[in-house]
Amino acid sequence: xxxxxxKLTKTDTTKKAMLMALDKTLGIVSPACKKVGISRQTHYExxxxxxxxxxxxxxxxxxxxxxxxxHLHKAIAKGNVVANIFHxxxxxxxxxxxxxxxxxxxxxxxxxxxxxxxxxxxxxNIDDDIGYVDS
Numbered sequence: 001x002x003x004x005x006x007k008l009t010k011t012d013t014t015k016k017a018m019l020m021a022l023d024k025t026l027g028i029v030s031p032a033c034k035k036v037g038i039s040r041q042t043h044y045e046x047x048x049x050x051x052x053x054x055x056x057x058x059x060x061x062x063x064x065x066x067x068x069x070x071h072l073h074k075a076i077a078k079g080n081v082v083a084n085i086f087h088x089x090x091x092x093x094x095x096x097x098x099x100x101x102x103x104x105x106x107x108x109x110x111x112x113x114x115x116x117x118x119x120x121x122x123x124x125n126i127d128d129d130i131g132y133v134d135s
Contacts, residue, residue: 014038015046019056027057027064 008016014036021032033040047054075083088097116124 015050015053018043018046019053019060022057022060023063026067027061 018032018036021035025032029040029043033043072083072087076087
């Protein structure tokens, strides 16, 4: 028995067009929205409200990462030192290819950082934009 195809709504058709536009723009949202004629807000609403759409957008983003990694590997194969260093710093961490910044301090540390919520700031008459206490 054949399944009947669900009739696509205008929104369904626009989502499909948006996914194709994202594919063409390598996942960059603004130009894809412009090609389709929707706002970025609409795209992000669909991402929040439609798990299937969100999954397809994430698939496009994975494809873009694959594309980038392919070009990175090609650059490495051609002897590009910067590409090689980048690859080792990101993928070779387990083998020690990382940059470690070590900071030594030999004095007394005075003071303490205190984080307050907006309610706590209001209760103490502290101006949260300027950071001083009204007297």
